[in-house]
Amino acid sequence: MGKETLSINETRDMMLAVADKIIESEPILTDADRALGDGDHGVGMERGMNAVKEALANQEFPSVGKVFMGVGMAMMSSMGGASGAIFGTLFRSGGKALGDAETFDGAGVATFFKEGVEGVMKRGGAKPGDKTMVDALAPAADKAGEVADLPVCEALSAVADAAEAGKEASKDMIATMGRAKTLGENSRGKADAGACSVAIIVAAMRDFAA
Numbered sequence: 001m002g003k004e005t006l007s008i009n010e011t012r013d014m015m016l017a018v019a020d021k022i023i024e025s026e027p028i029l030t031d032a033d034r035a036l037g038d039g040d041h042g043v044g045m046e047r048g049m050n051a052v053k054e055a056l057a058n059q060e061f062p063s064v065g066k067v068f069m070g071v072g073m074a075m076m077s078s079m080g081g082a083s084g085a086i087f088g089t090l091f092r093s094g095g096k097a098l099g100d101a102e103t104f105d106g107a108g109v110a111t112f113f114k115e116g117v118e119g120v121m122k123r124g125g126a127k128p129g130d131k132t133m134v135d136a137l138a139p140a141a142d143k144a145g146e147v148a149d150l151p152v153c154e155a156l157s158a159v160a161d162a163a164e165a166g167k168e169a170s171k172d173m174i175a176t177m178g179r180a181k182t183l184g185e186n187s188r189g190k191a192d193a194g195a196c197s198v199a200i201i202v203a204a205m206r207d208f209a210a
């Protein structure tokens, strides 16, 4: 049976599972960034997620929000580059918005993704359609708002589908932000690396809650 809600420790363990999944996916993310960027996204995310594991393993947190904020801070301080700030902001903004909630439920999923994507757009200036991780994150946040009443397992399942569809849709987009911008029309055909990371992260959250 899937989870109705996640406790603080389950939320921490979910993010440890996310970290392992991203580390395992390093070659996929490297290939994606090699096609459109400078090829460092996989290694950067791997470094960030190793820092996340160090920050979270065997730690107790006072709220689910603090778990996510811990993820964001570990990524920001270890990764550098555009994506350290961008992914760090996703988890810090999303986590902060959860206040002192002690469970992660469908409504929490909606709050996390809504505030997370708003923080990312404010920080990086990308809008939907610019072929960045926002193109996986924004549809995920919209879907999360629609399924906020569902158990966390079902909410994350719907949100993971939306993130995956957003990542796929990024293939047809022309990059207007970041390093891929210089490719212009030639940036078409491949998915954005950061959007691939978002899809993998949300899928791992879904798999943990299932």
Ligand code: ADP
Pocket: 033, 037, 038, 039, 040, 041, 042, 044, 045, 081, 082, 083, 084, 086, 120, 124, 125, 126, 131, 132, 133, 134, 177, 178, 179, 192, 193, 194, 195
């Ligand atoms: P860098 O661009 O410094 O090499 P990475 O390769 O780790 O960093 O990450 C690249 C990813 O970061 C892109 O695929 C894109 O999804 C995301 N990204 C870059 N700039 C922005 C931005 N301004 N807003 C949102 N996402 C961005």
Ligand code: MG
Pocket: 033, 037, 038, 039, 040, 041
């Ligand atoms: Mg790069």
